[in-house]
Amino acid sequence: MALLRFLVSVSWRGIVFAVVAGLIGGAANAFLVTQINSVISPKPDVHGNWGTFALTAVVVLITGLASQVILTRLAQDAIYRLRASLGSGVIAAPLEHLERLGAHRLMATLTEDVRTLSQAVSAIPSVCIDVATIIGCLTYLAIISPTIFAVQVGATLLSILCVELLATRVRELYRQARETDDELLRSFGSVTHGIKELKMHRDRRTDFMNRHLLGSARELRDKNITAGVRFSYAQGLGQLTQLATMALILFGLAAAMKLPLEQMIGYVLVTTFLSMPMQNIMHRIPDLLRGDVALKKIHRMELSMETPHDETTLGGADRLPVTAAHIELSGVHYSYLGDQLPAVPMGPPPGPGPDDLDQAGPLPEPSGHPQPDPNHNGVAHPGLGHPAPDHNGVAHPGLGHPASDRDGVDLTDAGHPAPNHNANPGPGHQAPAHNGPGRPSSGPGRDGRRPMLGHKGPDGRGLPHHAPAGIHPMAGPGERAGFHLGPMDLVLQPGQVTFIVGGNGSGKSTLAKLLSGLYLPQSGTISLNGEAIGHHNIEWFRHATSAIFTDFHLFEDFFGYLRPGIDDEVNRLLRQLQIAHKVSVHDGKLSSIALSQGQRKRLALVTALLEDRPVYLFDEWAADQEPQFRETFYHEILADLRRRGKTVIVITHDDRYFHLADQLIKLEFGHQESLIDALPPS
Numbered sequence: 001m002a003l004l005r006f007l008v009s010v011s012w013r014g015i016v017f018a019v020v021a022g023l024i025g026g027a028a029n030a031f032l033v034t035q036i037n038s039v040i041s042p043k044p045d046v047h048g049n050w051g052t053f054a055l056t057a058v059v060v061l062i063t064g065l066a067s068q069v070i071l072t073r074l075a076q077d078a079i080y081r082l083r084a085s086l087g088s089g090v091i092a093a094p095l096e097h098l099e100r101l102g103a104h105r106l107m108a109t110l111t112e113d114v115r116t117l118s119q120a121v122s123a124i125p126s127v128c129i130d131v132a133t134i135i136g137c138l139t140y141l142a143i144i145s146p147t148i149f150a151v152q153v154g155a156t157l158l159s160i161l162c163v164e165l166l167a168t169r170v171r172e173l174y175r176q177a178r179e180t181d182d183e184l185l186r187s188f189g190s191v192t193h194g195i196k197e198l199k200m201h202r203d204r205r206t207d208f209m210n211r212h213l214l215g216s217a218r219e220l221r222d223k224n225i226t227a228g229v230r231f232s233y234a235q236g237l238g239q240l241t242q243l244a245t246m247a248l249i250l251f252g253l254a255a256a257m258k259l260p261l262e263q264m265i266g267y268v269l270v271t272t273f274l275s276m277p278m279q280n281i282m283h284r285i286p287d288l289l290r291g292d293v294a295l296k297k298i299h300r301m302e303l304s305m306e307t308p309h310d311e312t313t314l315g316g317a318d319r320l321p322v323t324a325a326h327i328e329l330s331g332v333h334y335s336y337l338g339d340q341l342p343a344v345p346m347g348p349p350p351g352p353g354p355d356d357l358d359q360a361g362p363l364p365e366p367s368g369h370p371q372p373d374p375n376h377n378g379v380a381h382p383g384l385g386h387p388a389p390d391h392n393g394v395a396h397p398g399l400g401h402p403a404s405d406r407d408g409v410d411l412t413d414a415g416h417p418a419p420n421h422n423a424n425p426g427p428g429h430q431a432p433a434h435n436g437p438g439r440p441s442s443g444p445g446r447d448g449r450r451p452m453l454g455h456k457g458p459d460g461r462g463l464p465h466h467a468p469a470g471i472h473p474m475a476g477p478g479e480r481a482g483f484h485l486g487p488m489d490l491v492l493q494p495g496q497v498t499f500i501v502g503g504n505g506s507g508k509s510t511l512a513k514l515l516s517g518l519y520l521p522q523s524g525t526i527s528l529n530g531e532a533i534g535h536h537n538i539e540w541f542r543h544a545t546s547a548i549f550t551d552f553h554l555f556e557d558f559f560g561y562l563r564p565g566i567d568d569e570v571n572r573l574l575r576q577l578q579i580a581h582k583v584s585v586h587d588g589k590l591s592s593i594a595l596s597q598g599q600r601k602r603l604a605l606v607t608a609l610l611e612d613r614p615v616y617l618f619d620e621w622a623a624d625q626e627p628q629f630r631e632t633f634y635h636e637i638l639a640d641l642r643r644r645g646k647t648v649i650v651i652t653h654d655d656r657y658f659h660l661a662d663q664l665i666k667l668e669f670g671h672q673e674s675l676i677d678a679l680p681p682s
C-alpha cells in the first residue's frame with residue numbers, strides 16, 4: 001500500500017519500534033487470554049494468579065502506550081513532512097507544470113488530499129496495534145487448538161478476500177470522487193473570483209449553480225454514498241463470514257471432532273478479544289482507502305518529495321548577479337503542451353551546457369512559420385542617442401537609488417568570462433537611422449519587410465490579426481496543436497528600451513516568461529552576457545530580472561529584503577510614485593494592499609525598483625495608470641532606467657509611446673513579425 005510505503009519512507013525505525021512494541025503488546029494480550037482461560041477453564045491452571053495478571057496487564061499497557069506514542073509522532077511527522085514537501089513542491093515545480101495543473105487542482109491537493117491523508121495516517125497507529133493483537137490472539141488459538149486455528153484463519157482470509165474484492169471497486173469510486181473534487185474546487189474558484197458577475201446576472205447564477213457547483217457537489221455526494229454503501233456490504237459480508245465460522249465451530253466442528261470444553265472456552269475468549277480490533281480495522285479501512293487515493297493523486301501531480309524536477313536544485317543561485325545584462329535569443333522556440341498532465345515530467349537535462357536547451361523538452365516543429373530572416377541575428381542598436389552602457393557593470397544611479405554594491409563586479413572574477421560585447425558591435429553604437437517620420441508601419445523593418453502595426457481597436461489596444469490563409473481567424477497558426485512561439489531572434493542590450501507589441505494572444509507574455517527565465521526554450525538558445533542559459537544556471541539568469549507581469553502578486557511583507565533602512569527606501573519610492581498618502585511601510589511590512597489596481601501596480605513597481613536588477617520587464621504595466629502617470633512612466637521612469645544602463649523590456653499596446661522605444665519587436669501569432677530599431681517620434 002502506497003500509504004505504508006510513505007510512512008516507512010518517513011521513518012522505518014519508528015515503524016519497526018512501533019511494530020515490535022505492538023507485537024509484544026499483542027503477545028501480552030494473548031497471554032492475558034490464557035490467564036483468564038486458566039481461571040475459568042474446567043482444569044484450572046497455576047498460571048492464573050494476581051501477580052502474573054497484573055504484570056501482563058502492565059506490559060500490555062506500556063507496550064500499547066509506547067506503540068501508540070511512536071506511531072502518533074510518526075503520523076504527525078508524516079503529515080508535517082507532507083505539508084512541507086507539498087508547499088515547497090509547488091514552489092519548486094516548473095511554472096509550465098503548475099500552469100498545466102491549474103489553481104483548482106493545486107488547491108484540491110493542498111486542502112483535500114492533505115486532510116484525507118492526515119486522517120488516514122492518524123488511523124494507522126490504532127490499526128497497527130489491532131493487527132498485533134489479532135496476531136497474538138490467533139497465535140494463542142494455534143496453541144490451544146490447531147484445528148480451530150486453521151478454520152478461523154481460513155475464514156478470516158476468506159472475509160479479507162471478500163472485503164478486498166469489494167474494496168477494489170470502492171477504491172475506484174473514491175478515485176473518481178477525488179477527480180470530482182477538482183471540479184468542485186474549480187467551481188468554488190469561479191464563485192470566489194466571479195462573485196460580481198454571478199451577483200449581477202440571476203440566470204447565469206442559477207445555471208452556474210445547477211450545472212457546475214451543484215452538479216459537481218451532487219456527483220461527489222453520489223460517489224461517496226455508493227462507495228460507503230458498497231463498503232457496508234463488504235463489512236456485512238466480512239461479519240457474516242465470521243459469524244458463520246463461529247457457528248461452524250460451535251455447532252458443527254465441536255460436536256464432530258469432540259473438542260474438549262477448555263478448548264471451546266479458549267476459542268470463545270479469543271473471538272471475544274478479536275471482535276474489537278477486527279471491527280476497528282473494518283471502520284478504518286475507508287479512511288485508509290481514501291488516503292491511498294489521495295497519496296496516488298499527489299504523486300500523479302508530481303509535487304511530492306520524490307518530484308524529480310525539483311527547481312530548488314537548479315544551479316546558479318550562488319553566483320554573483322550580473323550588473324549589466326546583454327540578452328540574446330537565437331532560434332528560440334516554445335510551445336504549450338496543452339492542458340494534459342505530462343506522463344513524464346519535464347526535468348532538468350542530465351548535464352549542463354548549451355545543449356541542455358535542446359533536451360529540456362520535445363522539439364516542436366515550427367510548422368507553418370517562415371524561417372527567420374538571418375538578419376535578425378544582428379546586434380540591436382541602443383539607438384536614440386543613448387550611449388551604449390558599460391557592460392562591465394557600471395550602474396547609473398537614478399530615481400534616487402543608491403548605486404548597488406554589486407556595481408563593478410567583474411564576471412571574470414566570478415568564474416565566468418566577461419562576454420566580448422564588442423565582438424559584433426554592428427551599427428548599434430551610433431544613433432540608428434530612423435525609418436522616416438511616420439509611425440513604424442510606414443517604413444520597412446530591418447529585414448526589409450514592412451512592419452505590421454496598426455491592428456488596433458478604438459481604445460488603442462491590439463486586436464487579433466488576420467490569420468494566414470487556411471487558419472481560423474481566431475486561432476493562431478500554432479493553436480491547432482497548442483500555441484507555438486518562435487523562432488525568436490533578438491538582442492537586448494543594456495541602456496536600451498525594447499517594446500514588445502502585438503495582438504492579443506500573439507505570444508508577448510510567453511516571450512516575457514522566456515526572457516525572465518520562467519520558461520526555458522524548447523529549442524534555440526537564450527544567452528546572458530554570452531553564456532547560454534540552461535537548467536544549470538537558470539537561477540542566476542532569473543536573478544538578473546525584475547519583472548512585473550500582468551497577473552502579478554503583491555506580498556504585504558518585503559520578503560527577502562533583510563538590509564537595514566528598507567523602510568526609508570520604500571517610503572521614498574512610495575513618495576516618488578505618488579502613493580505615499582495611501583500606504584506606508586513599517587518594519588518591512590506594508591500598511592495595506594487594499595488598493596486600486598493602478599495603485600497596486602505602483603506598489604509592484606516599488607518592489608521592482610528596490611531589487612535594482614539589471615533587467616526590467618514590464619508586462620502592460622501602464623495599462624491601469626491614469627494618463628498623467630502613464631506619461632511619467634514612459635517619459636521619466638523608463639528614461640531613468642535606460643540612463644542607469646538597465647536592459648528594459650516593455651510589453652505594451654500603448655502606440656502613443658512606441659516612438660520612445662530603442663527597439664520594437666512585433667509579434668503575430670507567436671511569430672516574430674518585425675524587429676525595428678529606434679523609432680521616430682510621433
Ligand SMILES: Nc1ncnc2c1ncn2[C@@H]1O[C@H](COP(=O)(O)OP(=O)(O)OP(=O)(O)O)[C@@H](O)[C@H]1O
Pocket residue numbers: 099100336337338476479483502503504505506507508509510511
Ligand atoms: N499556460 C498556458 N497554457 C497553454 N496555452 C497558453 C498558456 N498561456 C498562454 N497560452 C496561449 O498562448 C497564446 C499566447 O498567450 P500570451 O499570453 O503569450 O499572449 P499575449 O500576446 O501576451 O496576449 P495579451 O495581449 O492578450 O496579453 C494564447 O493563445 C494562449 O491561449
